[in-house]
Amino acid sequence: MSPQKGSAIIPELLQLTSLLPKSLHHIKIAVPGPFQEPLIYQHDQALAAGIRCKVPLGRRQVIGITVDENTPTGDIDPSKLKAIIEVLDQQPVLPNSILTLADWMSRYYQHEFSSSYFLALPALLRKGEAATLKAETWLTLTPAGEAIDIEQLKRSAKQQALMAFLQPQQRCSMPHARDHGFDLTLAKTLEKKGLLSIDNLAHHDAIKISAELSETPLTLNNEQQQALTQLTGEGFTPSLLEGVTGSGKTEVYLQAIADCLKNNKRALVLVPEIGLTPQTVRRFRQRFVDDIVVLHSGLSDLQRQQNWLRAAFGQAAIVIGTRSAVLTPIPDLGLIIIDEEHDQSYKQQDSLRYHARDIAILRAKNEAVPIVLGSATPSLESLHHAINGRYRYLQLNQRATGQALPYVETVDMRQQQQQHGLSEKLLIRIKEHLNDGNQVLLFLNRRGYAPSWFCEDCGWIADCVYCDAHLTHHRHNNLNICHHCGFQQPPIKQCPNCHSHSLTAMGTGTERAEEFLSQCLPDVPMIRFDSNIASTRKQFEEQLAKTEAEGPAIIIGTQMLAKGHHFERVTLVGIWDIDSGLFSADLRAKERMGQLLTQVAGRSGRGKRRGEVLIQTYYPDNPIYTPLLQHDYRSFAHELLQERKRTRLPPFGYLAVIRADSAHAERAESQLKEMATYLLQLGSVRVLGPLPALLSRRAGKFRYLLIVQSDKRSQLHEALNPLHKHYPREAKQVSWHIDIDPAELA
Ligand SMILES: Nc1ncnc2c1ncn2[C@@H]1O[C@H](COP(=O)(O)OP(=O)(O)OP(=O)(O)O)[C@@H](O)[C@H]1O
Ligand SMILES: [Zn+2]
Numbered sequence: 001m002s003p004q005k006g007s008a009i010i011p012e013l014l015q016l017t018s019l020l021p022k023s024l025h026h027i028k029i030a031v032p033g034p035f036q037e038p039l040i041y042q043h044d045q046a047l048a049a050g051i052r053c054k055v056p057l058g059r060r061q062v063i064g065i066t067v068d069e070n071t072p073t074g075d076i077d078p079s080k081l082k083a084i085i086e087v088l089d090q091q092p093v094l095p096n097s098i099l100t101l102a103d104w105m106s107r108y109y110q111h112e113f114s115s116s117y118f119l120a121l122p123a124l125l126r127k128g129e130a131a132t133l134k135a136e137t138w139l140t141l142t143p144a145g146e147a148i149d150i151e152q153l154k155r156s157a158k159q160q161a162l163m164a165f166l167q168p169q170q171r172c173s174m175p176h177a178r179d180h181g182f183d184l185t186l187a188k189t190l191e192k193k194g195l196l197s198i199d200n201l202a203h204h205d206a207i208k209i210s211a212e213l214s215e216t217p218l219t220l221n222n223e224q225q226q227a228l229t230q231l232t233g234e235g236f237t238p239s240l241l242e243g244v245t246g247s248g249k250t251e252v253y254l255q256a257i258a259d260c261l262k263n264n265k266r267a268l269v270l271v272p273e274i275g276l277t278p279q280t281v282r283r284f285r286q287r288f289v290d291d292i293v294v295l296h297s298g299l300s301d302l303q304r305q306q307n308w309l310r311a312a313f314g315q316a317a318i319v320i321g322t323r324s325a326v327l328t329p330i331p332d333l334g335l336i337i338i339d340e341e342h343d344q345s346y347k348q349q350d351s352l353r354y355h356a357r358d359i360a361i362l363r364a365k366n367e368a369v370p371i372v373l374g375s376a377t378p379s380l381e382s383l384h385h386a387i388n389g390r391y392r393y394l395q396l397n398q399r400a401t402g403q404a405l406p407y408v409e410t411v412d413m414r415q416q417q418q419q420h421g422l423s424e425k426l427l428i429r430i431k432e433h434l435n436d437g438n439q440v441l442l443f444l445n446r447r448g449y450a451p452s453w454f455c456e457d458c459g460w461i462a463d464c465v466y467c468d469a470h471l472t473h474h475r476h477n478n479l480n481i482c483h484h485c486g487f488q489q490p491p492i493k494q495c496p497n498c499h500s501h502s503l504t505a506m507g508t509g510t511e512r513a514e515e516f517l518s519q520c521l522p523d524v525p526m527i528r529f530d531s532n533i534a535s536t537r538k539q540f541e542e543q544l545a546k547t548e549a550e551g552p553a554i555i556i557g558t559q560m561l562a563k564g565h566h567f568e569r570v571t572l573v574g575i576w577d578i579d580s581g582l583f584s585a586d587l588r589a590k591e592r593m594g595q596l597l598t599q600v601a602g603r604s605g606r607g608k609r610r611g612e613v614l615i616q617t618y619y620p621d622n623p624i625y626t627p628l629l630q631h632d633y634r635s636f637a638h639e640l641l642q643e644r645k646r647t648r649l650p651p652f653g654y655l656a657v658i659r660a661d662s663a664h665a666e667r668a669e670s671q672l673k674e675m676a677t678y679l680l681q682l683g684s685v686r687v688l689g690p691l692p693a694l695l696s697r698r699a700g701k702f703r704y705l706l707i708v709q710s711d712k713r714s715q716l717h718e719a720l721n722p723l724h725k726h727y728p729r730e731a732k733q734v735s736w737h738i739d740i741d742p743a744e745l746a
Pocket of ligand 2: 131464465467469482483484486487698699
């Protein structure tokens with residue numbers, strides 16, 4: 001055999017060996033795109049779940065996340081597998097606890113498979129940035145610092161305080177020290193004494209939980225004490241803490257967290273989007289020595305990434321965040337709290353339409369920890385679970401300060417002189433309360449100057465060109481604006497219908513209410529809260545600060561005011577209009593109305609003086625208001641639960657909405673008709689529709705709904721599951737999505 005021949009064979013052999021499958025691993029990766037399952041790639045090593053990889057997808061390269069081995073995938077042909085281009089992480093960025101939730105969410109909400117995985121990551125990590133913390137100034141105790149008896153420092157109170165702060169933690173970052181009033185100069189003095197060292201570096205390990213308090217907790221009243229005792233338990237213990245407005249739920253949370261930290265575990269606190277103001281955070285920071293990390297949409301991408309990583313590395317004992325913070329990795333989690341659990345902002349209303357409360361419950365169950373859902377006005381779902389014993393039902397019926405709940409009275413608008421929808425009676429009462437040196441809060445759930453621009457001669461109303469909605473008139477910039485799509489135009493001067501020039505703003509929004517009240521009461525400061533004036537966190541905070549700084553003043557705003565804020569000086573709450581909740585066809589309109597009314601009324605009389613609430617209504621005798629006027633949200637909710645039971649609506653049945661959007665109404669409708677036929681022949685679900693959405697056209701697209709109902713959750717899911725296989729999400733100029741457990745029919 002000639003050597004030449006042999007050498008020709010060897011490269012071929014080599015090539016063959018490199019193709020041998022035994023050295024290759026099949027890796028399941030959640031990849032962005034319209035996939036209902038992870039895709040499979042090959043790689044020369046096994047990879048743990050939760051690792052980011054760069055992979056080819058069509059002609060592009062994208063970042064995906066490895067998922068659990070057990071995650072099912074469709075059939076694959078191994079010869080078609082593409083290789084991972086680059087592995088971005090040495091260690092998983094998402095721990096198993098979060099991967100399990102993400103996997104469940106993908107299936108349950110029937111959205112693109114990868115979306116829950118990406119939702120769990122901060123934006124910069126989604127884009128492939130390194131999962132590392134930036135260098136930071138750290139204060140670390142030296143052995144001498146650890147050993148010193150701080151009594152020896154008593155000549156300098158500040159030095160002693162910093163050492164007392166640092167000793168239980170051993171190490172802390174400079175920003176954390178600053179939050180507690182310690183500055184770098186002070187730290188340098190102690191460094192010179194050899195008690196601590198100051199370094200600039202990036203720490204990636206956990207920090208010891210000190211469980212020390214930096215203020216003395218309030219003494220709990222009996223109800224609070226009982227609630228606290230019952231809500232902590234071994235393993236998964238869900239509780240509903242139903243406490244009237246001002247009953248001191250926050251104090252119960254704070255003390256429950258203190259217990260959690262003592263057990264060397266960390267706590268997760270979820271609050272509604274607008275509830276997470278610096279005031280809230282301050283209240284927590286005042287109480288605890290341990291570091292607290294905050295996660296909300298107002299942070300820059302970098303801040304969010306850094307805070308998220310600090311939480312994930314165990315550098316914070318408490319994580320406070322809004323909706324998506326429910327997916328933050330937290331080592332040794334010991335407690336979850338959801339404040340204002342009824343709040344709508346916990347449900348995401350686009351793309352992955354998840355409910356953070358439901359995910360939190362699942363997380364608590366998986367991680368075997370107690371979870372507390374707190375509210376003065378619990379959602380019907382949570383109430384139902386508390387009544388039937390699935391959750392512990394803890395009640396606080398008294399205000400913590402001992403102050404009685406406010407007097408509530410209706411104003412019969414049919415018998416009142418009124419201007420801009422403000423009754424004579426309410427105006428008189430406003431003046432009385434201001435004269436007594438108090439503040440008044442007026443609730444009007446319509447921002448802008450007037451809800452419509454209207455022809456006095458023929459009744460024509462200016463509509464949005466792209467939506468099935470009236471334009472709202474805004475005076476400060478003289479524009480008519482669509483609150484659904486943002487379309488705007490200067491107010492039309494001549495009626496396109498009858499050519500009259502008598503066009504005017506009709507109705508009252510917050511802007512007009514403020515203008516009118518300023519005319520009636522020129523010397524009284526007006527503090528407005530609506531998304532025009534307080535849309536950013538900073539603006540909102542500025543308005544809140546004004547309420548604290550001012551004496552007699554009028555606070556006027558939309559439902560932004562209903563989110564658990566404590567206005568010490570408000571003694572009168574006036575509800576400008578509430579009736580719209582009675583007539584809305586939306587699923588939860590009545591429930592929301594009751595919650596809003598109770599929450600807004602609950603802002604009255606939280607200080608030293610008993611409060612008063614005046615509700616303007618054209619339907620004072622409507623029985624739905626009766627329990628609410630007596631602070632009896634519980635009876636109100638029981639009544640609604642009975643109604644839901646009769647109609648087999650949640651929590652007594654399960655619901656999904658399929659919505660199709662298209663520039664051509666008939667296409668959206670016919671797509672849903674096809675789906676309805678398919679679903680009906682299954683025989684396991686009830687189907688209503690297609691019908692136009694409550695907002696039947698938005699931004700140029702017609703919106704149709706199919707309401708799918710079932711008495712069994714599993715049947716609903718089984719019925720819906722195959723839809724995406726039969727009907728592409730976007731085709732023939734129709735796009736559609738499923739909303740499981742919908743919050744509204746919009
Ligand atoms: N045990 C207590 N003793 C005295 N004051 C208390 C006690 N607990 C709470 N408070 C005070 O009562 C007030 C209301 O408490 P908090 O804001 O926690 O109520 P809440 O139940 O969260 O109300 P809301 O649902 O209306 O937001 C606060 O000023 C708080 O400091
Ligand atoms: Zn519009």
